[in-house]
Amino acid sequence: MRRYILRRFLQGLVLLVLVATIVFFLGRLTGNPADLMLPEDALEEDRVALIETLGLDGPLHKQFGIFLANALRGDLGDSIRHREPAVDVFFSRLPNTLKIVPGTMALALILAIPLGILSALYRGRMIDRVSGAIGVLGIATPNFWLGILLIYVFSVQLGWLPSARMGGPQHYILPTITLGTFLVAGFMRLIRSSMLEVLDSEFVKLARIKGLSETIVVWKHCLRNALIPVLSLWGVLMGGLVTGAIVTETVFAWPGIGRLTYEAVIFRDYPLLQAVIIMDAVLIVIINLVVDILYAYVDPRIRLAE
Amino acid sequence: MTGDTVLDVRDLHTHFFLRRGVVKVVDGVSFSLRRGEVLGLVGESGCGKSVTALSLLRLLPQPAARTVQGKVLLDGEDLLTKSDREMRQIRGSKIAMILQDPQTSLNPVFTIGDQLRESIAKLHPGQDDTVMRRVIEALRKVKLAAPEQRIDQYPHQMSGGMKQRVVGAIAISREPRVLIADEPTTALDVTIQLQYLKLLQELQQNSDMAILFITHDFGIVAKMCDRVSVMYAGRIVESGPVRQVFDNPRHPYTQALIASVPKMRRQAGRLPTIEGQPPAFSDLPRGCRFAPRCPLADDRCRTTYPRSYAVGSEHTADCWKVGAAVL
Ligand SMILES: Nc1ncnc2c1ncn2[C@@H]1O[C@H](COP(=O)(O)OP(=O)(O)O)[C@@H](O)[C@H]1O
Ligand code: SF4
Ligand SMILES: [Mg+2]
Helix, strand or coil: CHHHHHHHHHHHHHHHHHHHHHHHHHHHHCCCHHHHHCCCCCCHHHHHHHHHHCCCCCCHHHHHHHHHHHHHCCCCCECCCCCCEHHHHHHHHHHHHHHHHHHHHHHHHHHHHHHHHHHHHCCCCHHHHHHHHHHHHHHHCCHHHHHHHHHHHHHHHCCCCCCCCCCCCHHHHHHHHHHHHHHHHHHHHHHHHHHHHHHCCHHHHHHHHCCCCHHHHHHHHHHHHHHHHHHHCHHHHHHHHHHHHHHHHHHCCCCCHHHHHHHHHHCCCHHHHHHHHHHHHHHHHHHHHHHHHHHHHHCHHHHCCC | CCCCEEEEEEEEEEEEEECCEEEEEEEEEEEEEECCCEEEEECCCCCCHHHHHHHHHCCCCCCCEEEEEEEEEECCEEHHHCCHHHHHHHECCCEEEECCCHHHHCCCCCCHHHHHHHHHCCCCCCCHHHHHHHHHHHHHHCCCCCHHHHCCCCHHHCCHHHHHHHHHHHHHCCCCCEEEEECCCCCCCHHHHHHHHHHHHHHHHCCCCEEEEEECCHHHHHHHCCEEEEEECCEEEEEEEHHHHHHCCCCHHHHHHHHCCCCCCCCCCCCCCCCCCCCCHHHCCCCCCCHHHCCCCCHHHHHCCCCEEEEECCEEEECHHHHHHHC
């Protein structure tokens, strides 16, 4: 178990280094970062001076070394627009995202697990068809479109809910639905298909042969096994969550890290964008590590493996 | 039937309702089991043995399969008319089953102690100490070494043979009247097979449990069973006391099955197998189902299903040629 976690941890680190490397070299491909930072009418002397202070005149590998060393100290450069360390900007916005994401994920699980189980148990029946249709729609509907549609219906036409920005509890409803629809749909379909597989297994047959009630067969014997493939596909859903957060926060003018990513692109705030991408990667690695531990907890074959 | 009859299956019909049509996988099967008796149900793979067993327990694949006709009398009560709730109380306590593949029949995420406890706890609700003692006892009965340590292990930490012992322990833990063993050794290594068969024999001899022993191997039938029913394409074609059937098989299919058993287990080389393939359930012959493979088949065989002929005491065979010889 300890070795499993250590291995996962090291894999996460390797992933982070890769992300940092790609971010760094992609940035250099788009030209000298100094040009982005200077006003358009800047003098050539100022340009040279800035390049020197930023260390952008040395060979590329040296620059990369400096970049990595700084990154390890938690310094990912200064945001051009905010004129403060990019990491600080990131952390000032993170709490706002954390106010919607966990709730969304919890909601997704609360809805998706029972719906997925019910669709599997009543395969081909009404509930399965309805939730299947909703699932397909939920996966196929782009977040931005859903967000705009919800705003149009509930804010513009009906005037029931606020259309943007943070505020009281009613401000959370539309962003949560926008961000959560994809997750609910994704989880639900995953749970349904892995439940179907588990329901068909020999150990479920044996559980029934023992005379156990359907409640125990489904919620004890099936669910835990059905969650194993779901957890292992978690990474795919995380990717969806990150892009979903960018789009959702942008549509709802929600001042979180998703919106920050969008702003960094729009304002060509290159150091900030770099920082946001790397910090997003850090978050994902942390979440995935938690999921990996959960995974090991659910599946003894992993927990007890040498 | 004598008063000793524990399980009496009469004219059982189980159909699969598939998109391409109705498939009659169990088509009028009858047999009975007496107290303490081992009845073999033997036939090639795919002839409907497992579906027959699952029909008795009412655990057919849903919603595809359904038992549409027949009676399954356990101690005189018809299981096919029981409610789902009553059925759950009967499963595991009066009628238990060992599945073929121990690698898949235990739940990988729970300890074997837990999986055994679940079953035994139904006998002693709320008495954890008693249940724990019975769990250990059951594991000891199936000769699993160091049961106290084993109960905390997961299936993947055990060999196939040990897992099948655990499945056996679950099956006998509530002292059922009837144990269905569905090819319990087919997935085991050859050396382990014999040990397991011996274990089943011992368990059976120390109780008055009746066993329905399902296998495709007539050699095992000869070793394990008192009586045997031979199944072909969803029907029983011959049944009788094992010695009689083995020494004097009357149905051409039984003869072919017995001929395919090696005289000695160590015998090398390919076994004689039966020519041809069993018919598909979706396309059964009109007359005798064995006719396409039967060396003796004639026109009547091909058009009319043979009736059942008594060929000895409690020994019957469904074959026109047998009839001609008897009459
Ligand atoms: N889940 C299923 N769906 C459709 N047909 C099935 C299913 N299970 C079994 N069958 C049919 O029932 C026949 C008998 O199966 P089975 O009882 O498992 O054979 P065996 O004698 O090897 O135990 C198979 O040949 C197949 O045609
Ligand atoms: S009835 Fe005819 S075809 Fe069928 S087993 Fe007897 S001889 Fe062969
Ligand atoms: Mg079978």
